[in-house]
Amino acid sequence: MNLLADQPERPRERADAARNRARVLEAAAGLFTSRDPRTVTMDDVAKAAGVGRGTLYRRFPDVASIARALLDEHERALQEKLLRGEPPLGPGAPPAERLAAFYAAMVELLDAHIALVLGAETGPRRFETGAYGFWRAHVRALTAEHTTTVAAGAEVDALADVLLAPLAPELFERLRADGRTTTEITATLTNLAHRVLP
Amino acid sequence: MNLLADQPERPRERADAARNRARVLEAAAGLFTSRDPRTVTMDDVAKAAGVGRGTLYRRFPDVASIARALLDEHERALQEKLLRGEPPLGPGAPPAERLAAFYAAMVELLDAHIALVLGAETGPRRFETGAYGFWRAHVRALTAEHTTTVAAGAEVDALADVLLAPLAPELFERLRADGRTTTEITATLTNLAHRVLP
DNA sequence: TCAACAAGTGGACACTCTGTCCGCTTGAGA
DNA sequence: TCTCAAGCGGACAGAGTGTCCACTTGTTGA
Incomplete structure (x- = not known):
């Protein structure tokens, strides 16, 4: 998921379909943020x-996939x-700096969209999503x-994986x-980054 | 949970009740280990x-509580x-050594009882259990x-909490x-322990 | 030994959620 | 304007939950 831009050239979406897709995403966004996203x-x-x-x-096969689409x-x-x-x-800084910056960015993302992240996790697990694979590859490279x-x-x-664990949404x-x-x-995470990759 | 031995002196359990409790625990143990415990x-x-x-x-109010009883x-x-x-x-060694030993013991416990731990987590979350509070207090003290x-x-x-994150059962x-x-x-965790608490 | 009765049992019930199926409706190209 | 595939939505069957309550059984005191 979300590693490369898709939309190759499917038959083209009908107008009513597009309208409904938008409605669904909007409604779902409202629900996720207005109560425990795991109960939607x-x-x-x-x-x-x-x-x-x-x-x-x-x-959408399930609620998690809707949250993922929004995320x-x-x-x-x-x-x-x-x-x-x-x-x-981005590239150029020493690994510890980059890891710390990544942690900071992820905390920011979690803070802004915690409802979506929690909603995206119910059902099939976190580690299966393409996004997790990306973060993992990044940290592994560092x-x-x-x-x-x-x-x-x-x-x-x-x-x-161990270094990603502290970013678990729960x-x-x-x-x-x-x-x-x-x-x-x-x-705390910045501290961790500098201790692990001194 | 499980911080102090309970069993004060409730009215005493009837024989058939005790028998059924044992049956339930035995059957549940079998189920948890013989397939994905989250589907039981x-x-x-x-x-x-x-x-x-x-x-x-x-x-038992739910399956998770059965797994917890077994765990x-x-x-x-x-x-x-x-x-x-x-x-x-136990007490006496320097913090880094103790943390590493704790990690090793937890890995051993996870390895032996991963099915139960996963089963205990469905529904109400991990952080709410008394056991998590204990691990947390221990690591915090170290x-x-x-x-x-x-x-x-x-x-x-x-x-x-961050140091406990890598022990997440999933x-x-x-x-x-x-x-x-x-x-x-x-x-890996021993390494982490020594880097964080040098 | 035998009531008496509280503790314990188990299945029926009413709900909620899931995922699929399929007859009806409608947008868009000819 | 006609055609028809794409899209729609509600009905349905199935699984799980948690509660309720009439029935059964262990235990205790006489």
Whole structure:
């Protein structure tokens, strides 16, 4: 998902279909942010959007996929910055700096769209999404760049996942609910980045 | 949960009730380990145990609570070792050593009982369980002990949660499915422990 | 040994959500 | 304006949940 721009040239979407797609996304966005996104059902979305269940299922297999569609553009934007943006987020800075910048950007993204991220996670799990694969590849590259010793093959793989673990959305939600500010969270992660990749 | 031994002196359980409780736990243990624990339903357990739904609901509000009951004794054993066992797991060793030992013990526990841990997590979230609170307090104490500077109040709080994040059961499951051995995972976490609490 | 009765049992019920199916409607190209 | 595939939406069957309550059974005191 969201690694390359799609839209090759399918038969072209009918006007009413496009209108309904927009309605669905708008209604879903409202539902996700107005209550616990994990309790939103397909039926809720259909009702709120004023379309039938069949219509909804025609495009989205489940609620998570709707949340993912909404989240997609934001994740894409960050991915772009990681690949081609200015340092320290983009290439050029030392690994620790880049990791810290990535953490900061992810915290920002989580803070802005936590409802969508939580909604996107119900059902099939987080690690299966294409976005997770991207973050993982990024962090893996940073740690590999840092680790001069060659021996650490599997080590680097596992480390990438371990370094992504603190970005688990439920954890973020929990920290925020406990009164931690995003500034504090970012500070902690920055610290972590510099200790792990000194 | 599971911080202090309960069983004060309730009216005493009837013999048939005790028998059914045992049946339920045994049947549930079988179900959890023989397929994806997140798909086990109350109905399944009732059927497998040969009791009615009402009987099952009398004791356990949901499947997660059954998994937790099964997991309880194992967690209790580890908690005991952390509080009063030999170093480096128990008190006496430097923080980094203790954290590494804790990681190793948790990986062992996850490896032995991953099905139960995953089953215990469906529904209400992981962070709400008493066990998580215990691990958190432990790690928090270790980091606080290490951090000589006093300024780091909130920092230490968030750090404890961040250091626990790599122990998320879904992540463990994923790493194992990817072919990582527990040895590799433990090595990575030991490394992390020594870098964060040098 | 035997009531008496509280504790325990289990299945029926009413709900909610899911995912599919299919007859009807409608937009867009000829 | 006609045609028809794309699109629509509600009905339906299936699975799971949690509750309720009439029936059964273990335990206790006489």
